[in-house]
Amino acid sequence: MNEFIGSMNITAKGCNLYYGDFHALKDINIEIPEKQVTALIGPSGCGKSTFLKIFNRMNDLVEGCRIEGEYHIGGIDIFDKETDVNILRKNVGMVFQKPNPFPMSIYDNIAFAPRTFGITKKSKLDEIVEQSLRRASIWDEVKDRLRKNALGMSGGQQQRLCIARSLAASPKVLLMDEPTSALDPISTGKIEELMEELKKDLTIVIVTHNMQQATRIADKTAFFLLGELVEYGNTDDIFTSPRDERTERYITGRFG
Amino acid sequence: MRKIYYALKYVCIAALVISLVALLAVVAYVLINGLDKLSFHLVFGEYDPNMPTLLPALVGTLQLIGVAAIIAIPIGVASAIFLVEYTNNKGKFVKIVQVAAETLAGIPSIVYGLFGYLIFVVAFGWGYSIIGGGITLAIMILPTIVRSTQESLLSVQGGLREGAYALGTSKVRTIFRIVLPSAAGGIVTAIILAIGRVVSESAVLILTIGMVVNKVPETLMSPGTSLALDIYYFASHGYPNEAAATAVVLLVFVILLNLLAGWIGNMIKKSTYGDAK
Structure with a gap:
């Protein structure tokens, strides 16, 4: 089985994560709805990026990281022995803080994941490349230089290329770890528009430091503090009438 | 002040x-x-006791490079891949290997020569042979290749590996498609410089290939000579000018290797990174 099917709700139950002796995430329970944008906010070091990386099991690569709890995406237990981590990552794409295009052509960057999963026919690859670049709204800018090295692009273009590269694997969920923090406002705006479009088919979870960004793009917002999930709800409610005093202090800029 | x-x-x-x-x-x-002894005959001519030539040494040097490279490159590069990609370059084991490699790189080459002599010439009963010398040279340059390949692999940005894994790429594919191509420039440069050491080595070869200066080796099991050895032979057997002429040839050889190393390294970097770097 290569594809996750059905609804792509994400759930975490009794989530505890340790780096060695350090208790980084404390008893987090959350249900993230499909085909919406959910923002994870909170001060640096609060565990939001760590939490995000549970869902494509990137923490597996971190030495001394121990994870407890139950995690499901679309009903699939992501830590189950039956679940192939590479299939999981194909279905749960990730965009990183720093754009990380591979040192190869734009075309080969996008075709990388399809080739990994056995697509070799040129016409099929051409189609996936064009479609993915269009979905990441960068097709018009690069269609004449698909064979050029991706490292020659600007930072904003590189980041949209990385989004297109993820989309080429036809993921059902997209995890974004501060995807615009290294970009200028115009590039940031483009990526935010893009997310609006992508959430029609994808469940998007984004970590952001920028609270305006959360209010602009997120349907739901979760506020993390010192490894705890303090408050989670509709973005409007979180920013207009937070229930927890700590949330209010954070969004009004009084600490963090 | x-x-x-x-x-x-x-x-x-x-x-x-x-x-x-x-x-x-x-x-x-x-x-x-x-310079006045340097001629086409000296480099490529038939050997004659009155007119010694470098042909046996040229053939021998190329054979030594071949044997050493075939053995040392795959083993050295694979060891470095294991250390960096499979052990995260951390832990006691890696430390021990690191110290061992640095120590081995610092051992005088005559000690490698003695080892090669005792093992291949004496214990294996091969007598003096090109292959024994080549294997000994391979052992000698292995630590250098491991260390410099390690450095090249470590200089590949971690973000590239993460990016590949996040697309569902297996470790093996990540290594071969992303990490090795990105590190190739540095690895190739290191390998060519290691070959430069093979070319300029003499102490190892005195004890392992026998310094037969007048005959082109028939097989790899034959004894032979190399350019560097010929300098020693000519200088100590009454041909000082031939020795100097050989040194000129060797100098040119080493300069060309160094230029080649830089050129290939840059070519590969250009083809992986485009004009961006």
């Missing part, structure tokens, strides 16, 4: 001049003594 600063500058200039003069003196000496 000011005066001391000025003085320091001139001390440094003097030091630089001394090292340049020393280098130029060597090159000039070799050229002055060797």
